[in-house]
Amino acid sequence: MFKKILIANRGEIALRVLRACRELGIKTVAVHSEADARALHVRFADEAVCIGPAPAARSYLHIPAIISAAEITGADAVHPGYGFLSENAEFARLLGKCGVTFIGPTPEAMRAWGDKVTARENATRFGLPLLPGSQVLKSEQHALEEARRIGLPVIMKASGGGGGRGMRIVRTESEVGSSFSQASREAEAGFKNPDVYMEKFVERPKHIEFQVLADQHGGVWTLGERECSLQRRHQKVIEEAPSPVMGAELRQEIGEVIRKAVRETGYTSLGTLEFIMDEDKKLYFLEMNTRVQVEHPVTEMVTGLDLVALQIRVAAGEKIELPDTRPWSFRGHAIECRINAEDPKSFAPWPGLITEYFPPGGAGVRVDSGVYGGFRVPSDYDSLIAKVIVHAGTRAEAIVRMRRALDEFIVGGIRTNIPLHQKLLRDAEVLDGTMTTRTVERVVGGEG
Numbered sequence: 001m002f003k004k005i006l007i008a009n010r011g012e013i014a015l016r017v018l019r020a021c022r023e024l025g026i027k028t029v030a031v032h033s034e035a036d037a038r039a040l041h042v043r044f045a046d047e048a049v050c051i052g053p054a055p056a057a058r059s060y061l062h063i064p065a066i067i068s069a070a071e072i073t074g075a076d077a078v079h080p081g082y083g084f085l086s087e088n089a090e091f092a093r094l095l096g097k098c099g100v101t102f103i104g105p106t107p108e109a110m111r112a113w114g115d116k117v118t119a120r121e122n123a124t125r126f127g128l129p130l131l132p133g134s135q136v137l138k139s140e141q142h143a144l145e146e147a148r149r150i151g152l153p154v155i156m157k158a159s160g161g162g163g164g165r166g167m168r169i170v171r172t173e174s175e176v177g178s179s180f181s182q183a184s185r186e187a188e189a190g191f192k193n194p195d196v197y198m199e200k201f202v203e204r205p206k207h208i209e210f211q212v213l214a215d216q217h218g219g220v221w222t223l224g225e226r227e228c229s230l231q232r233r234h235q236k237v238i239e240e241a242p243s244p245v246m247g248a249e250l251r252q253e254i255g256e257v258i259r260k261a262v263r264e265t266g267y268t269s270l271g272t273l274e275f276i277m278d279e280d281k282k283l284y285f286l287e288m289n290t291r292v293q294v295e296h297p298v299t300e301m302v303t304g305l306d307l308v309a310l311q312i313r314v315a316a317g318e319k320i321e322l323p324d325t326r327p328w329s330f331r332g333h334a335i336e337c338r339i340n341a342e343d344p345k346s347f348a349p350w351p352g353l354i355t356e357y358f359p360p361g362g363a364g365v366r367v368d369s370g371v372y373g374g375f376r377v378p379s380d381y382d383s384l385i386a387k388v389i390v391h392a393g394t395r396a397e398a399i400v401r402m403r404r405a406l407d408e409f410i411v412g413g414i415r416t417n418i419p420l421h422q423k424l425l426r427d428a429e430v431l432d433g434t435m436t437t438r439t440v441e442r443v444v445g446g447e448g
Contacts, residue, residue: 001316002026002077002101006070007041009081010060011370012387013292014041017079020308029073031066033059035378040370047073054380060084063091070100077101077315083382086291087114103315105269105290112265113288116159117197120285126261128254128285131276133199140177146198147176153201156183160193164234169201204436205276207231208243208283210254211299212262212271213310215320220263222255223303224330226295227433228274230424232347232440237417238424239295240335241302244395244433245281254283270296270311276437294338294387297368301334301391333395335402337421339369339409340383344419351379356412360405364391364398377414385416395433399425420444 005021006029007014014030018041021028030045035054042048049069052059059065061084070078078095080086080103089110092102104110113119123130134146136159147154147170156179158166166187168179180196188194211223227243228236242251258273272293274286296307310320341350357373369386371377377385388405392398403425406418420443427443429435 001318002312004029004046004073004075005077005079005103005312006031006066006073006075006100007045007079007081008060008066009079009084009086010036010039010041010381011384012368013081013083013294013370014039015044015370016368017081017308018044020306020312021079023306024309024312026312029069029075031060031069033380035380038375040372040375049073054378056084056380063088063094066091067094067098067100070095071098075100077103077312079103079312080291082291082294087289089114101315103269103312105267105271109265109267110290113267113271114160114290116157116287117195119288120197122261122265123285126264127257128261128273129283131200131202131284134197136195136197137180140180143180143198144173144176147173150198150200153203154198155201156180156196156198158183158187158191158193159195159197160187160191165190166196167234170198202276202278202284204438205229205278206243206245206435207236207274207437208246208277209272209274209289209293210258211293211296211307212258212267212273213307213314213320213322214262214268214271215314216268216317217319218263219320219322220259221320221322221324222258223299223305223307225251226293226298228295229435229437230430230440231437232444236295236338237440238335238337238421238430239298240333240395240398241298242330242333245277250281250283269314270307294384295336297366297387297389298334298336301366301389302330302332304331332391332393333398334389334391335395335398336387336389337402337406338384338417339386339388339411339421340417341377341385341414342383342417343415344417347417349379349383350415351377351383352414353377354411354413356410358408358410359386360388360408362405362408364401365405366390373412385411399431 004027028045030048051065085091089107093107156168184194206229214220230238272289275283359367366389390401
């Protein structure tokens with residue numbers, strides 16, 4: 001097992017990894033920007049290193065600074081969390097050259113699954129269902145030809161990233177050229193890779209993802225699915241497990257295909273395969289995220305597993321011993337709400353000083369957060385400040401518990417999106433489990 005892990009991230013995920021390390025008996029190193037000098041992950045780690053000024057490009061994304069911090073502190077592994085460098089294959093390769101283990105898949109596996117076009121090729125090879133789509137688009141004319149072949153509407157996507165950047169819905173041929181140019185520019189700015197591709201656009205899909213774990217000894221486990229349909233501008237807002245519309249037969253069928261694909265490509269570590277479900281409840285593979293997900297706690301709550309600890313153990317070369325249940329047997333139902341520092345009406349980021357902070361508690365309530373009363377939320381990073389996760393025996397009970405938890409959550413000095421969560425958890429589509437990726441925009445007033 002590792003002796004010391006450097007956590008190349010910030011906020012709640014840095015604390016989440018730190019806690020897993022502490023329970024495994026591993027020393028920790030926090031890295032931080034100047035803006036995060038008073039952050040909780042800095043306070044709780046065994047050591048801390050400032051790696052640069054506030055802008056992420058000069059701190060959390062600055063590979064030389066992070067590798068230098070690992071070397072001067074004697075860290076033998078780096079956990080990247082999510083976002084930042086978590087899916088950067090070159091970062092993982094450079095760490096390996098320096099004798100430091102990257103806690104995640106190999107650079108080769110990351111490239112094979114992390115690039116969206118290559119991942120589609122893998123899906124075809126192993127029988128994962130796919131929407132009609134294209135290879136990398138070479139020009140506006142090529143994009144127009146592919147749009148005609150696939151059939152409008154289509155959606156353009158960045159080959160090297162996600163999160164809504166480099167993404168454009170195209171409904172008419174006249175929009176193809178400008179959408180291709182805009183998507184390419186966004187992809188280059190966001191991921192240093194201008195490549196985009198397109199696939200058939202489903203108007204009102206559900207978004208469902210499957211959690212997978214694979215060790216270095218041939219063990220592969222699919223740990224069920226998460227329902228992630230409640231999104232705003234392609235960013236998830238509320239997640240739950242299991243999905244209220246997933247039947248046992250389909251779960252088993254897709255799980256078996258995933259196990260085969262993961263095993264035969266030599267992938268190890270945690271991974272998440274994302275799908276859309278159309279109106280006929282057919283699943284289509286979208287992409288794979290080669291890291292721990294923001295919403296991993298809902299899977300932990302319904303499986304009783306510590307996914308981050310398992311991820312660390314896999315990276316250390318341990319043989320994982322878990323029941324070979326197909327599919328995984330769930331314990332009740334879990335829901336997660338992402339609490340962002342933003343105006344609940346305009347959704348503009350709302351950084352600033354938190355003057356009062358009282359998180360909810362009680363039976364079946366978990367809060368993952370990296371802030372506290374007196375902490376100043378920086379304007380330089382993602383607006384996520386906390387995740388509220390609840391667990392109960394049934395979905396209906398979990399919804400009631402989450403409403404109660406949100407009513408208790410006090411955050412003073414800044415604005416948050418808690419009112420949006422409270423509104424969503426009383427919406428008819430959400431209550432009956434029929435919500436789609438268009439539900440949030442309807443609830444907040446038809447934004448497009």
